[in-house]
Amino acid sequence: MLTLKNVSAGYNGFDVISDISLDVMEGENLCILGPNGCGKTTLIKTISGLIPHMGTIEIDGINISDMKRTEVAEKIAVMSQISTIYFSYTIYETVLLGRYLHMNGRTFKEPSLRDREYADKCLKAVGLYSMKNKQISTLSGGQLQRVYLARTLAQEPNVILLDEPTNHLDLKHQAELVDFLRDWSKEEGHTVIGVFHDLNLAMKLADNVLLLDKGKIAAYGKTKDVISSKLLSDVYEMDVAGYMVDSLKQWESIQNGPAQTKLRKIK
Numbered sequence: 014m015l016t017l018k019n020v021s022a023g024y025n026g027f028d029v030i031s032d033i034s035l036d037v038m039e040g041e042n043l044c045i046l047g048p049n050g051c052g053k054t055t056l057i058k059t060i061s062g063l064i065p066h067m068g069t070i071e072i073d074g075i076n077i078s079d080m081k082r083t084e085v086a087e088k089i090a091v092m093s094q095i096s097t098i099y100f101s102y103t104i105y106e107t108v109l110l111g112r113y114l115h116m117n118g119r120t121f122k123e124p125s126l127r128d129r130e131y132a133d134k135c136l137k138a139v140g141l142y143s144m145k146n147k148q149i150s151t152l153s154g155g156q157l158q159r160v161y162l163a164r165t166l167a168q169e170p171n172v173i174l175l176d177e178p179t180n181h182l183d184l185k186h187q188a189e190l191v192d193f194l195r196d197w198s199k200e201e202g203h204t205v206i207g208v209f210h211d212l213n214l215a216m217k218l219a220d221n222v223l224l225l226d227k228g229k230i231a232a233y234g235k236t237k238d239v240i241s242s243k244l245l246s247d248v249y250e251m252d253v254a255g256y257m258v259d260s261l262k263q264w265e266s267i268q269n270g271p272a273q274t275k276l277r278k279i280k
């Protein structure tokens with residue numbers, strides 16, 4: 014569905030990612046992992062056509078360099094990171110912006126019944142329907158992140174690209190997002206590619222993992238194979254599995270340990 018062949022890209026004439034080749038199939042969840050500054054966001058920006066690249070990126074066999082930006086946007090949607098809000102729209106209006114491509118020249122003020130129904134469907138999917146008339150400037154980081162997810166879904170893309178989509182979400186909403194993305198990716202014609210720092214979430218979501226190190230592929234393959242590989246610890250320069258097991262032991266000791274002194278609720 015999405016193929017990269019020997020892709021390199023960067024800024025001001027310097028490559029940040031180089032020689033990236035991958036093949037993402039319909040129904041697949043691919044997680045991109047790697048330490049800070051290794052080029053994960055740059056790879057997402059490259060796939061979405063935001064920065065120029067060398068090499069080939071194809072979607073359904075068509076080179077994205079031969080497609081108009083609107084044609085790429087019909088196939089690929091990027092769930093943006095939270096940025097400064099300059100204009101305050103309502104949640105509903107923000108999600109409706111995701112319908113722009115489907116509006117065929119109609120203005121933002123006159124969405125069709127289908128546009129409105131689809132925006133509502135996306136709002137229900139992220140659990141924000143009941144507050145759809147709130148201004149986005151009044152939302153918490155986690156709520157805003159869910160609005161952006163709804164806007165991305167409203168675009169009705171085949172491929173969703175996510176850059177650290179869970180960084181403002183509480184534990185429950187992280188788990189819900191991962192479940193949601195897994196289900197969404199298994200619908201016909203869908204694929205999810207996401208950057209995650211949380212390896213546990215990546216393990217829950219990913220069919221395959223791409224591990225980046227200094228802009229190059231350090232490992233690429235089935236999630237279990239990449240996560241269990243020694244390369245993971247080499248790239249992160251720490252004993253990743255040991256760290257995870259230690260954390261788990263602490264949780265186990267809490268679960269199995271003696272009753273804790275009762276904490277008083279502060280009123």
Ligand SMILES: Nc1ncnc2c1ncn2[C@@H]1O[C@H](COP(=O)(O)OP(=O)(O)OP(=O)(O)O)[C@@H](O)[C@H]1O
Nearest residue numbers: 024025029047048049050051052053054055056208
């Ligand atoms: N707009 C830009 N102009 C110049 N250099 C940039 C730009 N954006 C990123 N870089 C550089 O490219 C490199 C990779 O950055 P990128 O944001 O892709 O990394 P990342 O793996 O997503 O990092 P993190 O995990 O910290 O979010 C870094 O050295 C960064 O300084």
